[in-house]
Amino acid sequence: MTSQLTDVLALPSQDGLSVTLRAAVKESSALYDGAETTPTESQQAWRYTFALEDTPVINRRVDAGQAELVMPADSSAFSMTDFGSQVSEEETASAGSALPRGAVPSTGLTLSGAVASPAQEKMMATLNATGISNWARAHWNSQHEVSQDCTNFTSKALNYGGKMRMKGVGKNEKSIHNWWRKFHYNDKWGGYWTWSHTWTVANKQVLFFLEHSNGKWLGENQSAAKKGDIVFFDWNGKGIYDHAGVITKVKNGKAYVTAHNKNRLDKPLNEYLTGSNKGTDYSIIRVKPNWY
Known part of the structure; x- marks a missing residue:
């Protein structure tokens, strides 16, 4: 390198x-x-x-x-972040359902922007398929955070681009009922992230969506796919999903995929099924979270 x-x-x-x-x-x-x-x-x-x-x-x-992350100006900042100086339950309770502008109690973290209104909170909870696709296309060649970064990439597209809320932040990272990514900070090591297995492992993410998505399971129906859908690949049809990507283009009934590992932008889905990958199965999922 x-x-x-x-x-x-x-x-x-x-x-x-x-x-x-x-x-x-x-x-x-x-x-x-x-x-x-x-x-x-x-x-x-x-x-x-x-x-x-x-x-x-x-x-x-x-x-x-x-x-240099700017945290949201509402109570979700507490669940997303782990600080060296912990916020007490009393301080959290005193903050109410939405934090005031200024510093988070006991952390010195400065929040920017106005406190989100109930209408804004509802809007933030809506899954934005166009946002998922746009985020993936804008970050297709970004730096990898883990050695096999494909599912981390789809998770960030769903969360950052689609505004899909996390589930069970900081709880059992091995559980298929939690989906989260958490930022930590301390003076010695600076900032770093931890995450659930469902955030970074393709097969675990499929299991999570089977339990916690009310969206459509499109299978291998490319003509029904839309931008913002998530596709999972099972190399050589062995029954375990190994790879994930975002559908970022559909033309003439054919889907195109943007993904990490080998960074790809609008790669024809069918090209994943040829050569050494012959016999590969795939499933397209339209995610609709059911936990909020």
């Missing part, structure tokens, strides 16, 4: 013991899936923190977008 840094900004610490470099990083690598080697490129903003010793030592690397 090779990395090229541009738009570099140096941010020295107040005590002079460290410096943080914020940069747009273009990474080039080659992925091998057992059948072929495919070169890939991605670009993303990262923050690197170095200890200023005789020889600078890198302490951590964090996603700049995550580290």
Whole structure:
């Protein structure tokens, strides 16, 4: 892998013991899936923190977008985030159903924007199929967060693009009844994420949707697919789903997929079924959450 840094900004610490470099990083690598080697490129903003010793030592690397995350100005900020300084039950209760503008009690986290109204809360809970598709297309070549990033990618498209609410945030990560991604922060390590298996594992996500989606199971009916649907692939038809993507285009009864692992933008779905993948089964799902 090779990395090229541009738009570099140096941010020295107040005590002079460290410096943080914020940069747009273009990474080039080659992925091998057992059948072929495919070169890939991605670009993303990262923050690197170095200890200023005789020889600078890198302490951590964090996603700049995550580290600079602006939290929502409502009570969902509590369930999404884990802080080194915990918020007490009394403080949470005193905050009510929606947080005031300003700092979250005991955390120093500053919230921006107005408090969401009930109408805005209802709008935020509506699954936006166009938003799912648009988010996937806009981020198709973004940096991978996990080694097999396809299902993490579909989850983020559903959550960030479609505004689908998480379920059981912070609870049993192995349960097929929870679907979540949680941001943590501490002074030593900075910001990082944890997530449920249903967020990052294709077969687990299918099981979650079987239990918690009232949408349509379209199977292999591409002509019925719409932008924003999720497709799962079972390589060679062995009965376990291995890969996931977002339907971002439908033309002449054929679906096109945007996905991670091998980053793809509007790849014809049928191309996933040829060559070494001959015999692959797939299922298209139109997600409709039933937990809110």
